[in-house]
Amino acid sequence: MAQLQKSIDKRNALIKATIELVNNNGFHATPMSKIAKMANVSPATIYLYFENKQDLVNKTYIDVKAAYTDYAFATYTENMSVTEGFEMIWKRIADFKLKECENAMFLAQCDNTPMIDEHSRQEGIKHLQPLLDLWARGKKEGIIKPISDYLLYAYAINPLSFLMMSEKRGAFKLDSTHLEKAYQAAWSSIKLCE
Template identity: 30%
Template sequence: MDKKQLLLNAALKLFVEYGFHGTPTSLIAKEAGVANGTLFHYFKTKDELIVALYVDIKSRMSAHVFENARGHATFKETVKEQYLASLYWALDNQLQFRFVEQFKNSPYLAQIAPQEMEASLKPFYDMLHKGIKDKIIKPHPVDMLFTLISSQTYGINQYLIAQNLPKAKQHQVISESFEMLWAMIT
């Protein structure tokens, strides 16, 4: 396993536990099992490490959602598959999810270029536009719809983590909450 990845893994774990500034680079290096200087060999500064970690996680998340939710028979099924894929990813990657939330509520977010954000959102916006054009979804602004959908995903994830239900029950909550979501936007 290469040391860059070891450093990212260690950083993820420690950042979630102690926060960005509560985690010294020395501890990250120690946890990764590499020398102090190696961290700065791969990342020029601590900030660069934090941003790199965010970008890394985001790309993995997008890849997962994209793979598990392409082309379904009906529009509703397509949306549902994306909702499910997002939630299952979040459940299986809680550290990553919590890191992303911490990052989004931190001043580091400003270091992500706006066009990069937009690019990653585009597929979802296009999908929502199609749903409106076909009169399946209510004609609200797509960015408002997107905000509602993602905040609900976030909320249900929080709920599932707090409750710690068995797998079957989890699936039921996710399904039910999707129907509620669907009722909201149609």
């Protein structure tokens, strides 16, 4: 049991080091040797858990995406109205992006660069299924605009990454009033006009 925990701890240390180094240096300027050093393991140890750097980054992405969506959907239930469900999910996503800034920054980098392979990207999208199902229900009920889920995500969710990065740089402070206005703007961008 202790050996299993030690193995889990090493893998987690590698994931954490990957996130920090990719966030600070970018994908290409993050060699495996730096990741190993930061995780306090030998470079050969990485290959016990991951095939190569691409595999390490892909699996890190999937792990972080799973944590992100677990958090986003933790208080959501399918019996909520579309309006109530979207507000709950959006505010949980905002909370994650502000509280788990390093993980959110890593996801933003992955979503905006070709460093994640298509298989891993599709695996990440599966984790968003409750939101996609909510949008499908909203379209069917005539509440959500009948447009691509990519457009819905781009207008309603992606602006949170911009706000998070602005806050991290110290350019903007997201207080509860700003968050409420951001939510209202997100909702207005995807709901059908009454």
